[in-house]
Amino acid sequence: MAEAISRLRPDLEMIRALIARARNELVRVPGAAVPGVLAPTIFFLGLNGVFGNLIQLRGFSADSYSSFIIPVSMLQGAGFTGAAMGVNLARDMERGWFDRLVASPAPRWVLLAGNVASASIRSLIPATVLFCVAMAIGAHFPGIDGLAIALILVMGMAAVAACWGSMLALHYRSQSVAPLMQSGMFVAILCTTAYAPLALLQGWLKEVARINPVTQVIEGVRQGFVGGVSWADTWPAFLVLAGLLALLGALALRELRRLAE
Amino acid sequence: MTALRANLRVIGALGLRAVRQTFRRPQLMAPIVVFPTLLLAIQVGGAGSAIHLHVGGVSFPHVDSFLQFMLAGAMMQSLMLAGNSGGIALAVDIEMGFTDRLFASPISRFSIVLGRLAGTAALGALSAVWFLVIGLIFGVPIEEGIAGALVTIGLVTLTAVAIGGIGAAIALRTGSSSVVQGLFPLIFVILFLSSAFFPQNLMLEPAQTIANYNPLSFIVEGLRDAIVFGFAGSEMLDALLAVIGIGCVGLLLSAAAMRHRVRTGG
Numbered sequence: 001m002a003e004a005i006s007r008l009r010p011d012l013e014m015i016r017a018l019i020a021r022a023r024n025e026l027v028r029v030p031g032a033a034v035p036g037v038l039a040p041t042i043f044f045l046g047l048n049g050v051f052g053n054l055i056q057l058r059g060f061s062a063d064s065y066s067s068f069i070i071p072v073s074m075l076q077g078a079g080f081t082g083a084a085m086g087v088n089l090a091r092d093m094e095r096g097w098f099d100r101l102v103a104s105p106a107p108r109w110v111l112l113a114g115n116v117a118s119a120s121i122r123s124l125i126p127a128t129v130l131f132c133v134a135m136a137i138g139a140h141f142p143g144i145d146g147l148a149i150a151l152i153l154v155m156g157m158a159a160v161a162a163c164w165g166s167m168l169a170l171h172y173r174s175q176s177v178a179p180l181m182q183s184g185m186f187v188a189i190l191c192t193t194a195y196a197p198l199a200l201l202q203g204w205l206k207e208v209a210r211i212n213p214v215t216q217v218i219e220g221v222r223q224g225f226v227g228g229v230s231w232a233d234t235w236p237a238f239l240v241l242a243g244l245l246a247l248l249g250a251l252a253l254r255e256l257r258r259l260a261e
Numbered sequence: 262m263t264a265l266r267a268n269l270r271v272i273g274a275l276g277l278r279a280v281r282q283t284f285r286r287p288q289l290m291a292p293i294v295v296f297p298t299l300l301l302a303i304q305v306g307g308a309g310s311a312i313h314l315h316v317g318g319v320s321f322p323h324v325d326s327f328l329q330f331m332l333a334g335a336m337m338q339s340l341m342l343a344g345n346s347g348g349i350a351l352a353v354d355i356e357m358g359f360t361d362r363l364f365a366s367p368i369s370r371f372s373i374v375l376g377r378l379a380g381t382a383a384l385g386a387l388s389a390v391w392f393l394v395i396g397l398i399f400g401v402p403i404e405e406g407i408a409g410a411l412v413t414i415g416l417v418t419l420t421a422v423a424i425g426g427i428g429a430a431i432a433l434r435t436g437s438s439s440v441v442q443g444l445f446p447l448i449f450v451i452l453f454l455s456s457a458f459f460p461q462n463l464m465l466e467p468a469q470t471i472a473n474y475n476p477l478s479f480i481v482e483g484l485r486d487a488i489v490f491g492f493a494g495s496e497m498l499d500a501l502l503a504v505i506g507i508g509c510v511g512l513l514l515s516a517a518a519m520r521h522r523v524r525t526g527g
Contacts, residue, residue: 038446046453049468051308056316065465179291187299195307202327205306 011110018114019121022085026122036080037126041133044073048137051195059199062226066139070130071221072194074150075214077126078158079185083178085119086165090175108256112249116162123158127151139225146224149234153221156241161185163248170255192218213240264369271372272379279380282350292342292445293384294391301328301335301395304458311459319462324489329401332392333484334457336413337477339388340421341448345441347381348428352438364523374433374515378425385421389414396488404491412487412497419504420480426511433518457481479503 026033044066052065062068092098101111127150135141142150165181191208192215193201201209209215220237223229283290309327314320324330351374354360363373393403393410403409432441452458454468455477464472472478483500486492 035446039449042446042449042453046449046468049465050453050459051311052465053314053316053463054308054311056314057310183291183296183299187303190303190307195304196310200310202306202309205303208306 011107014106014110015114015117018111019118022088022115022118022122025088033122033125036077036084036122037129039080040073040077040126040130043076044069044130044133045137047073047195054196054200057196057200059197061197062140064138064140066134066137067225068222069194070134070139070225071150071218072189072192073130073134074127074154075157075189075218075221076186077130078123078154079161079189080182081123081126082119082158082161082163083165083181083185085115085122085162086167086169086181087175087178089115089166090169090173090177093169093173094175102256102260108253108260112163112166112252112256115166116159116249119158119162119165120155123154124151127154142224143229146229149229149237150221150224153217153237153241156238156245157217160241160244160248163245163252167248167252167255170252170259173259188212188214189218194218213244216240268369268372271368272376275373275376276379276383279347279350279377280383283346283380283384293339293346293388297335297339297342297388298391298395300338301331301392305331308459311463314463316463321463322460322489325402326400328396328399329489330460330485331458332396332401332488333481334452336389336392336417336484337420337455337457337481338448338452339392340385340417341424341452341477342445343381343384343388343421344424344426344428345444345448346428347377347384347425348432348441348444349438350380351377351429352432352436352441355432355436356438370519370523371516374426374429374519377429378422381425381428382418382422385425386414386418388421389417401488403488405487409487409491413484416480416483416487416497416500416504419501419508423504423508423511426508426515430511430514430518433515433522436522451475451477455481476503476507 047069048066051069054060055062055065055068060068089098092101098111131147141147161181164184168177168181168184171177191205192212193209195201198206198209198215216236217240219233223233283293305326305328312321312324312327312330322330351360360373364370393413396403403413405412428441428444431444432438435441454471455475456464456472457477461469461472461478479496479499480503482496483503486496486500490496
């Protein structure tokens with residue numbers, strides 16, 4: 001075990017350095033974090049003000065719409081943050097900085113892991129702001145366990161989004177693919193039970209939400225905000241995130257290997 | 262007369278250039294068509310049950326479907342994004358020095374702005390047609406028939422020009438595409454605080470009160486009047502007054518920004 005850790009130490013150091021670089025970018029240009037926080041906050045407050053009375057419909061499972069919609073906005077924040085890491089990677093490729101990383105003796109997965117881990121950590125910024133705004137306007141406190149699960153799932157979603165963004169950045173090698181990175185996450189998160197419980201969804205969205213794996217993640221984050229935390233609502237969310245992370249991570253690594261070749 | 266004809270030719274040429282530019286750059290086209298269509302589809306599926314809503318004596322207005330109700334909101338979103346995209350494109354022209362070359366040429370300076378607005382108007386009309394076609398494909402009845410559809414296209418086009426005037430003013434004043442691009446979230450704030458997506462009397466406070474005074478609400482209600490209610494009230498007149506008001510503000514701001522740019526060179 002100790003031998004394995006010591007073998008991994010240079011890789012972990014490299015990941016730590018890449019995370020530190022992402023952190024420095026944020027410290028030097030704090031404004032870079034604003035869009036990732038502002039957009040989901042506007043959507044949260046806007047959707048709550050506009051659709052807030054939907055909870056009066058029979059079959060709605062929450063006592064306030066802010067409690068129902070806050071998980072969606074937290075995951076949107078994670079999605080935007082992950083996609084932004086993809087854009088940053090594309091920028092690094094356009095400027096030639098990433099070529100130097102590829103030429104280094106660091107394993108390919110380490111280069112990807114640095115980016116993904118940065119996105120996960122960074123997603124806590126919009127999540128924290130959104131959580132505070134939600135509490136301020138009267139959303140239900142999810143409890144320590146509910147909040148912990150929500151934040152872990154948000155970080156996982158940001159990692160998935162970063163894999164998605166990195167895969168596209170490595171494939172197209174241009175920042176112009178940014179709208180695809182963002183809209184992909186936007187659609188994945190909203191084509192779920194984002195607006196209303198499954199029973200109240202209409203037409204095509206009901207069918208899509210039923211099979212969209214991200215619905216499980218939304219329900220996992222939502223459980224503490226609208227009721228109690230249960231294992232039955234928790235494990236499917238983690239399973240889905242693990243599956244998406246494995247799939248998109250593998251695809252991103254394949255693109256990275258192609259780039260190196 | 263010859264001068265007017267020359268100016269109209271310049272406006273036409275610049276308008277055509279603006280439309281071509283938008284079609285050539287997917288990043289300009291996507292917010293005008295793709296994003297509002299996507300949001301329309303998701304909101305109709307997600308909040309469609311709202312038509313059965315009844316809260317404290319207030320019911321959702323009688324509509325054929327939630328899609329019929331939402332079409333006006335989607336058009337409003339699209340034309341606001343078209344106005345913003347027009348502002349971004351004008352700012353890019355300023356950054357690249359294209360506008361300086363136009364300033365140096367023997368054409369009226371206001372035709373430069375009107376040319377850009379002509380492009381925005383064309384995109385507004387296009388978005389109105391797009392959403393009307395979507396509505397018709399999915400079985401939405403246009404209450405006032407062909408006349409209603411034509412009025413809708415006309416009102417959307419005029420509103421696109423009015424909103425585009427504000428985008429152009431900001432582009433001329435700042436000369437920075439990133440500043441105009443930064444208005445993107447503000448557009449959603451203004452939209453959410455209007456009756457674009459939901460009946461105003463069923464919204465939560467304070468959104469409900471703000472929506473009551475938001476000029477966009479008047480325009481949306483005018484559009485909805487033609488599609489859903491069949492010119493039942495004075496909404497169309499209110500909508501036209503709101504468009505004229507926004508248009509005047511946009512023109513005054515554009516004129517001031519143009520004078521400032523010509524005087525200071527930036």
